[in-house]
Amino acid sequence: MINLQYKILSLYLFFFIGSAYGQNSLETDSLIVNSPDYKEVRIDPDYVEEVLESKITDSIKYIFLETTKESEFTSITQLAVTDSHYIIFDRKLQTIYFFTKDGRYFHKLTKQNKNNPDSFTYAVGFVLDYDSEVLSVDDIHSESTYEFNLEGKFIHKIKREIYPISDYSYFENLKLVYYNFNSHQSANQYTSNPSSRKTSRLEPNLVIYHNNGEVFQQHLWFNPDNVDPDEFYTFRNFYVSNRNEVLFSRSLDNTIYSYNSNLKLQRLIKIILPIQNSMPEDFLTNALYDNKRREYQRTNSNISNKIDNVFKINYWVTASLTRRKHVLVNLGTGDLFDIDGIISNDLGLTLQGNYTAFHGVDNNAFIVSIPFLTLKYKYDQLSKQEKSRVDASLKNVAIKPYQNPILKLLYVKN
Numbered sequence: 001m002i003n004l005q006y007k008i009l010s011l012y013l014f015f016f017i018g019s020a021y022g023q024n025s026l027e028t029d030s031l032i033v034n035s036p037d038y039k040e041v042r043i044d045p046d047y048v049e050e051v052l053e054s055k056i057t058d059s060i061k062y063i064f065l066e067t068t069k070e071s072e073f074t075s076i077t078q079l080a081v082t083d084s085h086y087i088i089f090d091r092k093l094q095t096i097y098f099f100t101k102d103g104r105y106f107h108k109l110t111k112q113n114k115n116n117p118d119s120f121t122y123a124v125g126f127v128l129d130y131d132s133e134v135l136s137v138d139d140i141h142s143e144s145t146y147e148f149n150l151e152g153k154f155i156h157k158i159k160r161e162i163y164p165i166s167d168y169s170y171f172e173n174l175k176l177v178y179y180n181f182n183s184h185q186s187a188n189q190y191t192s193n194p195s196s197r198k199t200s201r202l203e204p205n206l207v208i209y210h211n212n213g214e215v216f217q218q219h220l221w222f223n224p225d226n227v228d229p230d231e232f233y234t235f236r237n238f239y240v241s242n243r244n245e246v247l248f249s250r251s252l253d254n255t256i257y258s259y260n261s262n263l264k265l266q267r268l269i270k271i272i273l274p275i276q277n278s279m280p281e282d283f284l285t286n287a288l289y290d291n292k293r294r295e296y297q298r299t300n301s302n303i304s305n306k307i308d309n310v311f312k313i314n315y316w317v318t319a320s321l322t323r324r325k326h327v328l329v330n331l332g333t334g335d336l337f338d339i340d341g342i343i344s345n346d347l348g349l350t351l352q353g354n355y356t357a358f359h360g361v362d363n364n365a366f367i368v369s370i371p372f373l374t375l376k377y378k379y380d381q382l383s384k385q386e387k388s389r390v391d392a393s394l395k396n397v398a399i400k401p402y403q404n405p406i407l408k409l410l411y412v413k414n
Helices: 293-299 372-380 384-388 392-398
Strands: 004-008 033-042 049-052 057-063 078-081 085-090 095-100 105-110 127-129 134-138 144-149 154-159 167-171 174-178 203-210 215-222 238-242 245-250 253-260 265-272 316-320 326-330 336-344 360-362 365-370 406-412
Touching (some): 174 245, 238 360, 372 392
Antiparallel strands (some): 004 336, 078 085, 095 105, 127 134, 144 154, 203 215, 238 245, 245 253, 365 406
């Protein structure tokens, strides 16, 4: 058994099932229901307790991604998993890399150049449609979406249907589209002058379409008259852990939603933070914040304005909060772990708090990564005797001049 320890955030973890949901002041949607697994989780990040790794994992697996001139990248902005590949997007390099499941480099998609005309000029991410086996990349500097197959081969370019700062995903024959607070179907939502885009009606954040383009469902209504463009940071909103469910989160809402085969938007988890980490209740409706919302978020950096990196395996759910706080919740037992508190000695090198955020799911394993420079620094600090006890696979990587981030798969207990 691999020896790991996890720090658990255990103080004030409360569970409320059924109707114990406090409605958001913007929420007027009675069609949203609570999942049978719905929980409210109250987190006090100041209380920490250590527990053994064996409480949550059965095993660990490392994937050392092949690092060559062609395959070298800096960090993982987005990761997706197919049956045969890990697909990794590095936003800084504007490149999408394809690696086989054993870490071998396979292919990459680079931004447009004279030798590569059939590609995007600037992207913030990609979307996978597992049913049609299509990878879509919205080019935010044009009106085009570029589509590729799951091996990275170009299929065609189409006119982009979705405003670029929004997000979308696919589930069965449906398309789920999140329209940010400052972008919607209406063209008058794109202007920066609030007085010129008065609508006197509510707009939905989330619209679900049939594959023929007809609206199937609309959820999470808000008044766009109170929101100015460029007041909000953009995030990913949809997360796919398996083919049977899409998880969803949005700005200024500490709720994780689920959409599955019952075709209903469900609340899965409501995270309740201390007041110093929470947005004001009237943040979108109070005129005092007009034209100041982005500055408010920047000034109050301790506030959690979005839940990110949401993935699920059985009863286990991950989430990233403010201040790079990454948590792992067991909806069955109520355990709440802080991923930043992992202490790992499994390959003879002690690592603690050195893992990045959760990147995705591969079968029953959550995927995290270890930055190469962190690993190399830790290795270089060891004595000669300590280095002799480090596993050969890790030692071979640590002595390199550079190595791609190392994937680590955490196989959680059922």
